[in-house]
Amino acid sequence: MTFKNFLIGGIAGGLVFFFLGWVAYALVVNKVIEETAHLHEGGIRNYSLFYFVLGGKFFTGLFMSFFFMRAKVNTIESGALIGAIFGFFMAAANNLIIYSTISLYSFKFVWVDTVAFMVISCIAGIAIVLVSGIYDRSVSDNS
């Protein structure tokens, strides 16, 4: 496992986070935000800053890829499981900090966003394992 694996895993994970994030937040989570519009009048950008979204997702991919390389996560099952665990922890920590200090989102948003991000991270975990070159079919077959 090399720096190249780490980088490719980060890019693959970042792209999955970006595209699934676009689907989830445009179709599902956005409705929750609209339901509680009174909480955030003026606080949400009308149009997201594309490069920052892309950059942010790339760093999320790198974060997971870094762990996968060091922990030798090389099966689809473990990639999905650890991806989901990380997604849950990351989203829960971030959302709770925001919810506790800023009156931007409703509590419904906190848990909907956490679940959505956990599912996306699960799929991103699988993508990182498969694309980065760390996938070990023999381990998967034996387990």
Add this chain to the structure above:
Amino acid sequence: MNFTKLITGTIAGGITYFLLGWLFYGKLLVDFFNNHPGLTKGYNRPEPLWLFLVGANLVAGLLLAYIFSRLNVKSLNDAIVTATIIGALMIISFDAMMYATTTLTSGKALLADVAAFTVMSAVAGMVISFAGNLAGKKAS
């Protein structure tokens, strides 16, 4: 996975994140953040929701303790380096999304937040490693 070390690390990391968060965001950087606001103001709660804040810090501690446990991080050096990398990657991804989708923060505030949280994570990593080693010694 050693659950005693995981629980000890979670509590130690959570407390460290909480105390350093209070020091950085509640004391040292308050004026800086007030002087570098985003486009929209008035969203900060007058008083944080303490229960959720404590919960958030414990989850952050749990994440770091879980990573240490899975990566078998034992030495203090490894703990600091790993926690710094993890903390930096996490906060950059989070802050970039906040900046991209909301008008609550400015570019300078974002950079300060990245620096502060990275330092906090490095210290939390150090404390988790210390607490984990202590718990391991007591268990054996």
